[in-house]
Amino acid sequence: MDVFDLLERHEGLRLKPYCDRCGTELIPRPGSYICSCDPFDQKTGNITIGIGRNLSADGIVAYEARVLLGKDVTFARAHLTNWGFFNNLDEVRQAACIDLCCNVGRAGFDEFRDLIADLQAGEYQDAAASLRNSLADHEEPRRIDELATMLETGQWPAGAF
Numbered sequence: 001m002d003v004f005d006l007l008e009r010h011e012g013l014r015l016k017p018y019c020d021r022c023g024t025e026l027i028p029r030p031g032s033y034i035c036s037c038d039p040f041d042q043k044t045g046n047i048t049i050g051i052g053r054n055l056s057a058d059g060i061v062a063y064e065a066r067v068l069l070g071k072d073v074t075f076a077r078a079h080l081t082n083w084g085f086f087n088n089l090d091e092v093r094q095a096a097c098i099d100l101c102c103n104v105g106r107a108g109f110d111e112f113r114d115l116i117a118d119l120q121a122g123e124y125q126d127a128a129a130s131l132r133n134s135l136a137d138h139e140e141p142r143r144i145d146e147l148a149t150m151l152e153t154g155q156w157p158a159g160a161f
């Protein structure tokens with residue numbers, strides 16, 4: 001045993017955010033979270049994850065954020081490789097697809113039938129139009145427009161976002 005084992009023994013390993021006071025997994029609700037703490041008890045717990053990381057007080061550091069992102073990109077890339085078109089795309093168009101897949105989720109990406117058909121056919125103008133059409137009401141319109149332009153042009157975006 002070492003100090004890491006000792007802490008994991010005492011804190012446990014929790015892969016989803018939980019309340020460190022009552023131990024329940026946190027459920028988001030508008031403006032707050034729901035846990036099992038007594039609502040009439042004025043004490044609150046901390047949002048915690050992993051092996052006792054207090055997200056409320058300490059958050060994560062940039063290095064940790066990039067480790068998480070690396071895993072997300074790896075999962076997205078592995079998923080997209082299941083589609084025949086993906087490996088034939090250039091780096092920029094692959095990146096646009098990975099960004100989109102990370103944004104809408106792997107199952108969400110698979111619902112973009114028109115976009116996928118256009119990419120399979122190598123019709124990049126149509127792919128951009130399909131993306132803009134599918135996500136016309138997206139909460140990040142500039143992001144979608146930038147991804148569509150990347151699919152159209154095969155160029156990295158220029159200038160500040």
Ligand SMILES: [Zn+2]
Nearest residue numbers: 019022035037
């Ligand atoms: Zn609680």
